[in-house]
Amino acid sequence: MRRLLVTATLAAALPALAAADEVTDTIQSAMEAYEAGEIQFAIDDLQYATQLLQExxxxxxxxxxxxxxxxxxxxxxxxxxxxxxxxxxxxxxxxxxxxxxxxxxxxxxxxxxxxxxxxxxxxxxxxxxxxxxxxxxxxxxxxxxxxxxxxxxxxxxxxxxxxxxxxxxxxxxxxxxxxxxxxxxx
Structure with a gap:
């Protein structure tokens, strides 16, 4: 019973843990674009992340x-x-x-x-x-x-x-x- 309760609690928490916030996701996307040489895409993502932070x-x-x-x-x-x-x-x-x-x-x-x-x-x-x-x-x-x-x-x-x-x-x-x-x- 205890194992079932722990498993159920973890299963309920996983979606929240898996869903990073939009600011973090956008900054990560900008970093990936930069590393891939997609400078304009990186700029656009950083500007969008800035807008989210301003909001x-x-x-x-x-x-x-x-x-x-x-x-x-x-x-x-x-x-x-x-x-x-x-x-x-x-x-x-x-x-x-x-x-x-x-x-x-x-x-x-x-x-x-x-x-x-x-x-x-x-x-x-x-x-x-x-x-x-x-x-x-x-x-x-x-x-x-x-x-x-x-x-x-x-x-x-x-x-x-x-x-x-x-x-x-x-x-x-x-x-x-x-x-x-x-x-x-x-």
């Missing part, structure tokens, strides 16, 4: 979007990562919030060249003020440019809220843990 990172980013308060709903979207690959890569997640005070999107974008290009602007408050109204959440500057709220955390994480009145969106930004987001990004 995994975007899924982790969803934890930094504030939950929907009472009377609100939140829909998550991590599908934009595929398109982001064409703009230099990175990870992005969007929360679509709907409530009695309006609807808006709150987006977190990480490690994209466009985001890195904004670091100089956000470190210079004089320049930032020429672009719109600047307020702060703690020490974090928030740019209100024609009703769209934008902030840059740790020079690598762009946060944008758009679609509703800034007074409606600002509490959602205030609920975010910028320190934890900076730690996640590094």
């Amino acid at each position: 995994m990172k975007a899924d982790s980013l969803t934890g930094f979007l504030p939950p929907a308060p009472d009377g609100w709903t939140r829909e998550l979207d991590t599908e934009a990562n595929a398109g982001l690959a064409m703009m230099g890569g990175g990870s992005v997640v969007t929360g679509r919030y709907s409530g009695t005070d309006g609807n808006f999107e709150l987006t977190i974008m990480l490690d994209n060249p466009m985001v890195a290009g904004m670091a100089g602007m956000f470190s210079n408050l004089t320049m930032l003020r020429q672009m719109g109204q600047v307020s702060r959440i703690g020490r974090q500057p928030v740019l209100n440019q024609n009703g769209e709220l934008t902030t840059l955390v740790d020079g690598r994480v762009l946060i944008q809220a758009s679609g509703a009145d800034p007074e409606v969106m600002m509490p959602f930004l205030e609920a975010m843990d910028f320190e934890a987001l900076a730690d996640f990004a590094s």
Whole structure:
């Protein structure tokens, strides 16, 4: 009986052990293509593996979007990562919030060249003020440019809220843990 139980347990576990994750399989395929001299195939596989990893990172980013308060709903979207690959890569997640005070999107974008290009602007408050109204959440500057709220955390994480009145969106930004987001990004 004991032998039967062990055999049944192993048989049940084998499919899970045999199925390696898609990232590992794709990287292995790239290595095999490289060794066979199929350079373009290796490049394609490595780019696909990178995209899969970015999607995994975007899924982790969803934890930094504030939950929907009472009377609100939140829909998550991590599908934009595929398109982001064409703009230099990175990870992005969007929360679509709907409530009695309006609807808006709150987006977190990480490690994209466009985001890195904004670091100089956000470190210079004089320049930032020429672009719109600047307020702060703690020490974090928030740019209100024609009703769209934008902030840059740790020079690598762009946060944008758009679609509703800034007074409606600002509490959602205030609920975010910028320190934890900076730690996640590094």
